Amino acid sequence: MSYQVIARKWRPQTFDDLVGQQHVTGTLKNAIKNDRVAHAYIFSGARGVGKTTAARILAKALNCVKGPTATPCGECDSCKEIAAGTSLDVIEIDAASNRGIDQIRELREMVRYAPAASRSKVVILDEAHMLTGEASNALLKTLEEPPDRVIFVMATTQPEDLVDTIRSRSQHFHFRALTFAEIAGRLEEIAKKENLKIEPGAMAVIARMAEGSLRDALSLLEQARAYCGDTIPDKEVRELLGVVPDDALEELVGAISEGSADRALGLVHTFQKEGRNLQHFCREAIRHMRNLLIARTCGADSDLIAATPDQRPALAKAAELFSEEDLTRFFQILLQTDDDLRRKPDPRVHLEMGLLRLINAARLAPLEELLAELKSGAPGSVSNTGVARSAAPAGVSTPAAKSAAPSYAAAIPAQPKAESKARFSSPFSAQVSAPAAAVAVPAPAEVKQEVEAEESAIPAKSNGAAVQAAGISQEHVAEIKAAIQAQQKFLGELVEQSSRWELEGAELRPVGTGGRGAANLFFAGEAAVRGIDGRERDAGEDPCHFEQRARPGGARLC
Numbered sequence: 001m002s003y004q005v006i007a008r009k010w011r012p013q014t015f016d017d018l019v020g021q022q023h024v025t026g027t028l029k030n031a032i033k034n035d036r037v038a039h040a041y042i043f044s045g046a047r048g049v050g051k052t053t054a055a056r057i058l059a060k061a062l063n064c065v066k067g068p069t070a071t072p073c074g075e076c077d078s079c080k081e082i083a084a085g086t087s088l089d090v091i092e093i094d095a096a097s098n099r100g101i102d103q104i105r106e107l108r109e110m111v112r113y114a115p116a117a118s119r120s121k122v123v124i125l126d127e128a129h130m131l132t133g134e135a136s137n138a139l140l141k142t143l144e145e146p147p148d149r150v151i152f153v154m155a156t157t158q159p160e161d162l163v164d165t166i167r168s169r170s171q172h173f174h175f176r177a178l179t180f181a182e183i184a185g186r187l188e189e190i191a192k193k194e195n196l197k198i199e200p201g202a203m204a205v206i207a208r209m210a211e212g213s214l215r216d217a218l219s220l221l222e223q224a225r226a227y228c229g230d231t232i233p234d235k236e237v238r239e240l241l242g243v244v245p246d247d248a249l250e251e252l253v254g255a256i257s258e259g260s261a262d263r264a265l266g267l268v269h270t271f272q273k274e275g276r277n278l279q280h281f282c283r284e285a286i287r288h289m290r291n292l293l294i295a296r297t298c299g300a301d302s303d304l305i306a307a308t309p310d311q312r313p314a315l316a317k318a319a320e321l322f323s324e325e326d327l328t329r330f331f332q333i334l335l336q337t338d339d340d341l342r343r344k345p346d347p348r349v350h351l352e353m354g355l356l357r358l359i360n361a362a363r364l365a366p367l368e369e370l371l372a373e374l375k376s377g378a379p380g381s382v383s384n385t386g387v388a389r390s391a392a393p394a395g396v397s398t399p400a401a402k403s404a405a406p407s408y409a410a411a412i413p414a415q416p417k418a419e420s421k422a423r424f425s426s427p428f429s430a431q432v433s434a435p436a437a438a439v440a441v442p443a444p445a446e447v448k449q450e451v452e453a454e455e456s457a458i459p460a461k462s463n464g465a466a467v468q469a470a471g472i473s474q475e476h477v478a479e480i481k482a483a484i485q486a487q488q489k490f491l492g493e494l495v496e497q498s499s500r501w502e503l504e505g506a507e508l509r510p511v512g513t514g515g516r517g518a519a520n521l522f523f524a525g526e527a528a529v530r531g532i533d534g535r536e537r538d539a540g541e542d543p544c545h546f547e548q549r550a551r552p553g554g555a556r557l558c
């Protein structure tokens with residue numbers, strides 16, 4: 001026998017074999033058992049989810065010598081003929097290429113005669129929504145007064161395009177897209193029967209790329225076997241399908257958590273060098289960020305995540321690095337970047353800008369929160385957080401200064417490392433703040449002082465002394481506002497500048513400024529940071545105390 005591709009060889013032969021469509025197969029089995037089979041069905045759903053296969057199984061079930069039965073034997077002549085596609089009583093028509101009235105008239109002639117060798121004639125109309133209006137009307141007449149023992153099954157990916165009169169005369173079953181787990185499970189089963197050794201990572205890639213279509217998954221498996229032979233490693237499948245390696249996504253997450261623009265831009269550089277599609281990387285990053293967000297909110301075991309069991313612990317660990325708010329923000333930035341990549345001419349620059357925004361996103365967040373607090377006029381929250389911070393022990397640790405590389409990118413996150421700890425422990429995420437607290441364990445005396453200060457701060461709206469104790473005054477507020485505006489202006493300029501940059505080799509240079517544009521930005525950025533740092537600090541005030549006060553959304557730094 002000639003070679004059969006995997007998808008055809010392992011086509012389901014009984015209702016129970018059909019993956020993931022129990023709501024349909026259950027109803028059909030009952031209808032057969034109770035002799036209540038309708039004369040017209042619409043099977044709708046995405047490609048490769050089992051519509052035509054279900055129609056053929058229905059034909060077998062009705063015509064099996066041991067039937068009609070919900071479990072056709074698969075051994076009688078009728079079952080064999082239908083499976084091989086040679087039965088005279090099962091008529092399969094591709095409505096996409098036979099969409100005219102003449103073909104439907106022919107079909108009407110064909111169904112007027114009794115079945116040749118079976119109990120029922122089954123007409124399977126593939127892509128039924130492609131029929132012309134006239135053809136639909138011609139078919140309608142037949143559906144209205146169907147000849148005895150003829151059953152129509154209309155398979156379609158767009159049921160809404162079928163005319164209403166046909167829809168109202170048929171039973172409609174919607175076939176759903178398969179889940180990652182269902183596809184992966186079936187792949188595993190078939191790989192075993194075919195004696196294929198397939199790495200779990202490779203299987204996950206195929207199951208994910210199939211996007212709910214089992215047939216697509218099996219075609220990809222076929223392709224992978226042709227490329228790799230009977231042993232299918234993860235790395236080669238990714239190569240074959242152009243999928244971004246997992247470690248690149250891990251590297252991106254690491255870069256964000258460390259606030260390292262260097263590492264993030266290095267990724268883009270590597271991809272460019274390897275000739276990878278940057279938009280594809282962005283999409284994969286979006287998918288990964290979604291997985292992290294779900295791992296964070298619903299737990300890493302959630303079915304909503306498309307990942308194999310052995311990938312989940314890593315996801316859970318990465319998700320713990322960020323708060324829900326952070327992940328949501330990253331997600332939005334990546335979506336925006338994807339949009340930019342699609343519409344704008346220079347993908348590399350926009351991807352780089354997108355990644356820089358990711359690195360900076362968390363840094364901006366506390367400022368946004370402060371602004372919101374100021375706008376909503378909630379002094380209680382401001383003064384309370386101020387108290388907590390003012391009670392923190394002194395001693396600034398700035399490992400960040402060492403990591404500042406002399407590139408324009410490194411100038412943007414001025415204190416990446418120190419902040420990466422602080423910013424992920426926003427007031428909304430109590431459990432993440434644990435590591436930050438571990439950095440600075442206050443002495444018992446300080447804790448007491450903190451409690452006292454907080455108690456006095458609550459009724460302190462009109463109490464000047466308490467406000468002072470809370471460490472924030474009206475002029476501080478005004479100055480912090482000014483500093484925020486300077487920061488936002490700086491970032492605005494940065495994005496503005498990005499559209500005026502060009503690429504020279506691997507280097508980004510501003511157009512027509514001989515490199516000075518970036519330098520100007522660098523210094524502008526420094527100034528903006530110093531704006532908070534230099535002008536505002538009271539003489540004699542502990543710098544650490546000040547840092548924390550100026551960064552109300554974050555937790556203590558030192």
Ligand SMILES: [Zn+2]
Nearest residue numbers: 064073076079
């Ligand atoms: Zn049979």
